[in-house]
Amino acid sequence: MTCSPEMDWVPLLVPDMPAPQLLMPWLERMHATRHYSNFGPLVRELESGFASQFALPAEGITTVANATQGLELVLQALELAAGSHVLLPAFTFVATATAVVRAGHVPVLADVDPHSWLLTPEIAHKACREMRIDAVMPVTTFGMPHDMTAWARFEADMGIPVVVDAAAAYGSQWLHGAQGTLVFSLHATKSLPAGEGGLVVSTRPGLASKVRQLSNFGINLDASAGLPVGALASVGTNAKMSEYHAAIGLASLDVWEQHARQRKALHADMVQELSRLADNRLVWQKPGPGGEMMAPTVICMQLPDEQARIALEQQCRQAGITTRRWYQPLLQDMPVLRRECRLLHTPHAEELSRTLLGLPFFLGMSAAQTQRVRESVRQWVAGAH
Structure with a gap:
């Protein structure tokens, strides 16, 4: 078979985005409230659904503008020393590494298992014997989930935080009762598309809340925090999910x-x-x-x-x-x-x-x-x- 000039190419990926008519009820709700960003009703509803799915309290969940910024902000919220060594697989998308660099740290590139194509706790243990490792960022390669019980055991044994880049694994990667931190992508090509967006899920006390604050420039919104509301608590960025993207995420969640x-x-x-x-x-x-x-x-x-x-x-x-x-x-x-x-x-x-x-x-x-x-x-x- 030879491709003629007029033949349509078979594309690699086609986003599974909701049709416009399915978005209208959500968009109408958004427009009725005149709330389009800054943790609006649709973002809160989407986050509430995620909290229920992961059986976590609301403070263990936050949305972000995309998964890459989610990874960066999680690393910032962990308050690692500047220039920390973050272990990640050499076999991954560039955003895993660029998030580490932009957070001010050094990516340490490790091998993957030849069968699952994942960076495993066993590989991480070996890396820790070869050099100083300050954090580990395993990746759910092509959406393949990790054993979070094993990673929780690694984190407890080594005293090293683990952040799973679960960008492609929504619906596959769960905590299953283990402690852990996961960052998902809601990009248009992922299994739960919102066009753009990310989700941070964490059992680490205060981590998701800190990421939420950092995603809103680092502004304090907690009247009981001992800092005026509206004051800058830390140097963050603008990485909030908009109500538009939450509307798409909610419509995608329905199906x-x-x-x-x-x-x-x-x-x-x-x-x-x-x-x-x-x-x-x-x-x-x-x-x-x-x-x-x-x-x-x-x-x-x-x-x-x-x-x-x-x-x-x-x-x-x-x-x-x-x-x-x-x-x-x-x-x-x-x-x-x-x-x-x-x-x-x-x-x-x-x-x-x-x-x-x-x-x-x-x-x-x-x-x-x-x-x-x-x-x-x-x-x-x-x-x-």
């Missing part, structure tokens, strides 16, 4: 369970069919002790080697199929970050960066689109024999 089931079923069907077509030459991310993904947002597979990936990319390109090399280059291979980071031994992350490929995956994929993806994989296999 989340249904869409999550559809995502999981589509993902399972594609994995099964592509594995069959590829004679089981593909390797898929495996769940760790934290459990399975409940609402996948991408489909990513490991090819036998770098040349196999190049061959499949070329086959997809000819068929008008968008692909992506997640995550390449690795953080340590980006000149802007290289000078900011410390690097540990990362053989598994390096192998993944050479062999992983993302294929189109989104709700509403047509039968014709999925067939083009399958046919490209079939032709890749045929060309490899």
